[in-house]
Amino acid sequence: MGSLKLYINTSPIVFGGVQRSFSEAFFVVLGFPFDSTSSYHPGARFGPLAIREASLNIETWSWRAGMDFEDLGCHDLGDLAIVLGDVHETLRRAQEVLEDLYTARKIPIVLGGEHTITLASARTQRNAALICFDAHFDLRNEYLSQRVSHATVMRRVLEVVNPEFMYWIGVRATCREEQELLRSRKLNYMTPWDLRKLGTLEAARRVKEKIKEANKVYISVDVDVLDPAYAPDVGNPEPEGLTPSELLDMLKLLVDARVIGADIVEVAPIGGRGLSAIQAAKIACELCCLIYRAKTSLTTAGRTFMKTR
Numbered sequence: 660m661g662s663l664k665l666y667i668n669t670s671p672i673v674f675g676g677v678q679r680s681f682s683e684a685f686f687v688v689l690g691f692p693f694d695s696t697s698s699y700h701p702g703a704r705f706g707p708l709a710i711r712e713a714s715l716n717i718e719t720w721s722w723r724a725g726m727d728f729e730d731l732g733c734h735d736l737g738d739l740a741i742v743l744g745d746v747h748e749t750l751r752r753a754q755e756v757l758e759d760l761y762t763a764r765k766i767p768i769v770l771g772g773e774h775t776i777t778l779a780s781a782r783t784q785r786n787a788a789l790i791c792f793d794a795h796f797d798l799r800n801e802y803l804s805q806r807v808s809h810a811t812v813m814r815r816v817l818e819v820v821n822p823e824f825m826y827w828i829g830v831r832a833t834c835r836e837e838q839e840l841l842r843s844r845k846l847n848y849m850t851p852w853d854l855r856k857l858g859t860l861e862a863a864r865r866v867k868e869k870i871k872e873a874n875k876v877y878i879s880v881d882v883d884v885l886d887p888a889y890a891p892d893v894g895n896p897e898p899e900g901l902t903p904s905e906l907l908d909m910l911k912l913l914v915d916a917r918v919i920g921a922d923i924v925e926v927a928p929i930g931g932r933g934l935s936a937i938q939a940a941k942i943a944c945e946l947c948c949l950i951y952r953a954k955t956s957l958t959t960a961g962r963t964f965m966k967t968r
């Protein structure tokens with residue numbers, strides 16, 4: 660567990676405002692204040708702090724889970740000690756910390772920071788299915804001469820996980836290189852207009868069908884999956900996104916007892932605060948409540964939760 664001391668900077672604000680002890684917490688929040696590969700709107704390094712601040716100022720009752728995040732809580736570990744400018748060393752450290760969290764049987768909730776964190780998560784959980792909410796596929800082989808960047812992260816993830824267990828939801832911004840890859844590799848994805856045509860119930864059923872054989876599920880939420888009207892301050896905003904209700908409804912329908920962790924990324928607050936941080940805080944609270952409900956509703960109490968995580 661050395662990496663939890665070595666590679667962590669404690670945060671002045673804890674997510675949700677109440678710090679649960681590490682041993683009693685189901686969920687461990689980890690900030691990823693890294694944005695070195697950003698190409699358009701920088702500032703995701705300030706995302707984790709802005710999301711924590713927003714979490715203190717929204718109501719945390721989850722209508723979808725029928726419980727209050729405040730009663731559940733989490734342990735906020737603080738921020739990963741990133742190395743600005745060095746994505747490889749930063750991801751190596753992230754992987755070490757995440758491995759320690761999984762060994763301790765915790766459910767990590769990573770607050771970004773840029774989307775590259777998902778590569779560290781995938782490297783620690785190679786057998787998990789990956790549900791990715793994003794405006795972008797991030798499937799370029801190289802971007803601005805970099806092989807590991809926010810625009811190529813899923814191409815690198817494809818090299819370590821089973822592509823048949825990957826599903827992109829809300830994707831709409833793409834290029835010819837990605838289109839060719841989607842076809843040749845038969846990758847699973849759903850645009851916002853696919854989702855609206857199907858309705859969330861049928862959309863979620865199709866996603867679940869594809870990943871039904873997986874024993875574990877990891878969820879990555881790039882906040883730019885939301886329309887810029889709801890989340891304007893992100894690294895690369897793209898029109899025609901999901902509404903917050905569509906995203907949260909999909910999470911409610913997709914979260915089950917197999918979920919082992921999640922990240923919420925690409926919040927790049929403007930002027931210290933912003934709408935995207937509020938969306939991200941809400942998404943994090945809802946995700947924790949939904950995961951908790953899914954794991955505890957199998958039979959009766961927390962003991963089941965302990966067994967299934």
Ligand SMILES: [Mn+2]
Pocket residue numbers: 793794795881883884895925
């Ligand atoms: Mn994106």
